């Protein structure tokens with residue numbers, strides 16, 4: 001009954017359609033950087049900074065929800081019944097008129113964690129089935145919580161006791177991923193029955209159902225309401241998918257450019273350049289795996305700060321010892337600024353002006369916190385070493 005697509009790192013076909021045709025965005029001839037170029041490069045830097053912040057810190061931005069008013073109300077009711085750290089896992093939940101077959105009730109794209117539900121699927125007019133299907137799909141996002149990285153390395157369903165009987169439903173026996181999602185839905189909706197069917201799967205779900213200390217920290221009104229407002233603001237078709245992909249791509253491209261810098265530094269015998277590439281690589285890799293442990297997010301912010309510190313040292317023509325002091329100062333400042341500014345300004349902004357203030361605080365803190373913190377730390381390091 002509960003058919004959902006097998007998780008695979010494919011992009012939905014629809015994503016290709018709304019993009020402008022290539023001819024409309026042909027490269028402009030090279031020219032000295034105009035005000036427009038400088039503006040777009042500043043916007044690009046700001047978006048990257050936000051993407052890094054989003055990957056490094058606990059998520060509190062709820063999914064963007066698409067459907068009729070009644071469907072949206074049902075979805076929000078279900079989301080509010082879940083622990084916050086599971087409710088914020090999907091990036092979007094869309095109710096579509098049809099998913100091609102009335103047997104297919106929902107689909108999750110695990111690489112970006114977007115969920116689609118079938119309005120005309122069998123039994124979907126029954127609120128209980130609708131709710132069960134949504135929680136089943138959220139189970140898939142729990143399974144593949146690291147997005148593309150999880151798709152490559154395998155989700156929770158790849159390890160015991162999933163993919164082996166006893167199963168909570170016949171559908172759970174079709175695929176290990178479906179076993180996980182069905183078990184998750186049973187755990188949320190009918191835990192007594194899950195314990196009766198499989199003590200082992202119940203234990204596995206209980207082990208997964210613990211917020212880490214950062215997820216627990218953001219589970220408060222300021223972040224919840226700000227996260228809901230941002231989600232509603234992003235209820236523009238495909239925008240959330242684009243942003244979701246962008247945050248993942250930002251981490252890979254950071255790691256890739258780090259690798260390039262290390263290679264070029266080593267081949268040109270430029271130690272500082274190789275070290276600088278190493279900080280980028282460390283930042284990118286930590287961002288990719290930050291879903292595994294919150295400390296990796298802090299490491300990423302520290303590595304980004306270290307990289308900024310080295311840039312500042314280079315601009316000032318600092319010697320090697322002073323450069324290492326700038327690196328250390330940048331790492332510390334970047335970590336403190338990268339954590340404290342977005343989280344602190346969200347809370348302050350919310351207290352001053354409600355969810356809008358929270359959102360402004362998050363953006364300002366996310367764009368500037370890590371870089372300003374790193375710059376302050378690097379200058380302090382240079383002064384101490386100088």
Ligand SMILES: [Zn+2]
Pocket residue numbers: 002003004005136137140177178181
């Ligand atoms: Zn499924």
